[in-house]
Amino acid sequence: MNNKGILLVNLGSPRSTSVNDVKEYLDEFLMDERVIDYRWIFRALLVQGIILKTRPAKSAEAYKTVWTDEGSPLIVITEKIQKKLQKLVDVPVEIGMRYAEPSIETGIQKLVDQGITEIVLFPLYPQYAMSTTETVIEKAEEVRKKKFPSVKINYIQPFYNREIYINCLAESIKEKLPENFDALQFSYHGVPERHIYKTDPTKTCNLNDCCSREDNPSHQFCYRHQCYNTTQRVIEKLNLPKEKTIVSFQSRLGKDKWIEPYTDETLETIGKKGIKNLAIVCPAFVSDCLETLEEISVEGKEQFMHGGGENFHYIPCLNDEDRWIDVVKTLCEEKLNDFYLI
Numbered sequence: 001m002n003n004k005g006i007l008l009v010n011l012g013s014p015r016s017t018s019v020n021d022v023k024e025y026l027d028e029f030l031m032d033e034r035v036i037d038y039r040w041i042f043r044a045l046l047v048q049g050i051i052l053k054t055r056p057a058k059s060a061e062a063y064k065t066v067w068t069d070e071g072s073p074l075i076v077i078t079e080k081i082q083k084k085l086q087k088l089v090d091v092p093v094e095i096g097m098r099y100a101e102p103s104i105e106t107g108i109q110k111l112v113d114q115g116i117t118e119i120v121l122f123p124l125y126p127q128y129a130m131s132t133t134e135t136v137i138e139k140a141e142e143v144r145k146k147k148f149p150s151v152k153i154n155y156i157q158p159f160y161n162r163e164i165y166i167n168c169l170a171e172s173i174k175e176k177l178p179e180n181f182d183a184l185q186f187s188y189h190g191v192p193e194r195h196i197y198k199t200d201p202t203k204t205c206n207l208n209d210c211c212s213r214e215d216n217p218s219h220q221f222c223y224r225h226q227c228y229n230t231t232q233r234v235i236e237k238l239n240l241p242k243e244k245t246i247v248s249f250q251s252r253l254g255k256d257k258w259i260e261p262y263t264d265e266t267l268e269t270i271g272k273k274g275i276k277n278l279a280i281v282c283p284a285f286v287s288d289c290l291e292t293l294e295e296i297s298v299e300g301k302e303q304f305m306h307g308g309g310e311n312f313h314y315i316p317c318l319n320d321e322d323r324w325i326d327v328v329k330t331l332c333e334e335k336l337n338d339f340y341l342i
């Protein structure tokens, strides 16, 4: 195994909470054609002409509320996962972020400096999306071809339906669920509706029942389907009736239609429908970050209380829980072994 290594890839965060650093980060992130998928000129007009005029200051304030002494929660937690995994495997483990630093290039360089020529790259997203898994692979391939053409990269596939992951998530949720709750809400990061049609080669998703049908095999690239599938499998493990669960999509940006139902609108209305005690979990994220610690735990709680809710219980992400590190190890080892089959 001594020429093999592991690169864990997460989304990335700004370098600091200064407005300038947040602006630089948002510029790189939102100018990614797999995130805002307009023609370059329209993307630049929207991002640089509109969004970057006001959003950096607002986002910087939000980041300040979650930032820790060690830095951004997303980076700090990814580093913790790396350190714990490193203790369990006998190949080097590095991290790389899709946006900002440490970049994917920095991560690959660190592995190459240790003599690594075959890399297992793990995009830390359970569900596939053009704006997550796909852009990570595109970026890594671009960097590999340009700077490390003799390095081989083997990519870990989305694991939204893998038994080991589902068991891990279900056990983690079970431990953290309050004794009394009227509903368990699964809030996933949203994507523009258009992205679903773009990435589903079968074009069979009608955004209605097909996404929640367990037996639909045609959704290898349908983010929405994969979110419903994760939910369905977890609630089966938890023995929860479907009526006691809610699926919604958070963090929409801009004026386009995003996949529904929207988390904020759901939170504002369910209190009045009798859901007074809510538990909420965010399984699109493996590590807590701005979107869970601020948007859900703080803003989401306010929305729920404002809409007549009484008790709001946020269930943290898997973060560096040992059972999750075991899953990461298993998924990495499967791919490390794949190299022998090539």
Ligand SMILES: C=CC1=C(C)c2cc3[nH]c(cc4nc(cc5[nH]c(cc1n2)c(C)c5CCC(=O)O)C(CCC(=O)O)=C4C)c(C)c3C=C
Binding pocket: 011, 012, 013, 014, 026, 034, 035, 036, 055, 059, 072, 074, 125, 129, 131, 132, 189, 190, 191, 192, 251, 253, 284, 285, 288, 289, 290, 291
């Ligand atoms: C988990 C999967 C994610 C998907 C799918 C995703 C799509 C997506 N995101 C934006 C815009 C923003 N997302 C922001 C933060 C953010 N997004 C994810 C994950 C997914 N995004 C994470 C983990 C984070 C947190 C990063 C951190 O540092 O903690 C932000 C920045 C924050 C803000 O200004 O609100 C933006 C902007 C789009 C447009 C999109 C799909 C097209």
Ligand SMILES: [Fe+2]
Binding pocket: 189, 251
């Ligand atoms: Fe996002």
Ligand SMILES: [Fe+2]
Binding pocket: 204, 205, 206, 207, 210, 211, 212, 219, 222, 224, 225
């Ligand atoms: Fe679908």
